[in-house]
Amino acid sequence: PGNPGAVMISFSEYVKPFIRKCRGLNNFWPQEVEAVLTAPYKKKKGRLNFVRVKLSQVWSIWQATPLSKQESGIISSLAEMDGLALIPAEADFLPKGAKVKVHLMEW
Known part of the structure; x- marks a missing residue:
């Protein structure tokens, strides 16, 4: 149970890497790129935020x-x-x- 967005992000960031590691895969973390923000982003301090982004190059x-x-x-x-x-x-x-790390989604 839970909100769909929270469940999807939690699965992608925590459950999927765990399953991949259990399968013996060496490359189990999400693929990551460095990107620059096209707009400012404001949030409360104290917790890591996963922000949904559209990428372009x-x-x-x-x-x-x-x-x-x-x-x-x-x-x-x-x-x-x-x-x-x-x-x-x-x-x-x-x-x-600002430069940020972006975990790519695998759809």
């Missing part, structure tokens, strides 16, 4: 655009997202152009 630079609907009960942004930007717990604001 300009030359060889990945750009991550945060999707407008981030609530855990929203399904539409799950269908639109290309990855999850990891916003560190110690950050409360990241400006446009």
Whole structure:
């Protein structure tokens, strides 16, 4: 049970890597790229945030655009997202152009 967005992200970030490791795979973590934010992002300090993003590439630079609907009960942004930007717990604001790690979604 739980909100669909929270369940999907938890499965992708925690359960799927666990299953892959149990299967003996060496490469069990989600594939990761570094990207720059195309818009500022504000949050409360104290916890890691997984932000749904749409990715694009300009030359060889990945750009991550945060999707407008981030609530855990929203399904539409799950269908639109290309990855999850990891916003560190110690950050409360990241400006446009900030570099972030993005875990790519495998659909």
